[in-house]
Amino acid sequence: xxxxxxxxxxxxxxxxxxxxxxxxxxxxxxxxxxxxxxxxxxxxxxxxxxxxxxxxxxxxxxxxxxxxxxxxxxxxxxxxxxxxxxxxxxxxxxxxxxxxxxxxxxxxxxxxxx
Amino acid sequence: xxxxxxxxxxxxxxxxxxxxxxxxxxxxxxxxxxxxxxxxxxxxxxxxxxxxxxxxxxxxxxxxxxxxxxxxxxxxxxxxxxxxxxxxxxxxxxxxxxxxxxxxxxxxxxx
Numbered sequence: 001x002x003x004x005x006x007x008x009x010x011x012x013x014x015x016x017x018x019x020x021x022x023x024x025x026x027x028x029x030x031x032x033x034x035x036x037x038x039x040x041x042x043x044x045x046x047x048x049x050x051x052x053x054x055x056x057x058x059x060x061x062x063x064x065x066x067x068x069x070x071x072x073x074x075x076x077x078x079x080x081x082x083x084x085x086x087x088x089x090x091x092x093x094x095x096x097x098x099x100x101x102x103x104x105x106x107x108x109x110x111x112x113x114x
Numbered sequence: 115x116x117x118x119x120x121x122x123x124x125x126x127x128x129x130x131x132x133x134x135x136x137x138x139x140x141x142x143x144x145x146x147x148x149x150x151x152x153x154x155x156x157x158x159x160x161x162x163x164x165x166x167x168x169x170x171x172x173x174x175x176x177x178x179x180x181x182x183x184x185x186x187x188x189x190x191x192x193x194x195x196x197x198x199x200x201x202x203x204x205x206x207x208x209x210x211x212x213x214x215x216x217x218x219x220x221x222x223x224x225x
Contacts, residue, residue, distance in 0.1 A: 002156060056210060098144075098208070099212060100208075
């Protein structure tokens with residue numbers, strides 16, 4: 001157990017639907033990062049929050065949004081889902097605003113859009 | 115976009131042999147990190163090397179960094195079947211507030 005909790009582990013949903021992925025960072029970590037991993041695109045950075053504030057945005061689609069709450073857990077919302085959104089979604093946490101001590105990853109949410 | 119590219123894409127060796135993976139990157143970095151991912155699971159941080167370091171060891175792992183060539187290598191000595199996984203390098207440029215991951219090397223260690 002890495003200390004980073006992601007729920008749910010698996011999600012199967014239909015095209016056009018909306019889902020919410022949840023992440024609780026390791027105790028003491030203030031940063032949460034979201035990544036998407038697919039076979040053709042590899043690990044793609046989506047977004048970074050530090051202590052409730054958005055700090056960096058990657059190739060995140062407009063249909064996707066995220067937030068970090070006062071208790072530091074984060075949610076990634078994916079809407080108007082398409083088949084191509086099927087992927088593993090990881091969150092990772094780190095103690096500071098910069099990743100200069102490494103990330104701790106959760107076990108991921110496997111999203112399948114049918 | 116990928117900052118790092120690992121080479122080779124796949125590597126198959128026998129238990130007891132050494133495994134070497136290489137990573138090349140494009141821009142200046144603050145540090146470079148290596149991660150392991152077992153099939154379909156979360157990534158695990160292995161080792162971090164800062165831009166002013168040239169070599170670092172951790173157990174059976176040895177990482178080198180050549181900033182002039184923008185490259186790094188990960189050596190796993192005396193490989194075990196349990197080392198079978200994908201290995202990723204990740205770069206921290208110090209300005210982008212995130213890590214950028216490479217394409218990964220799939221290592222298969224057979225008995």
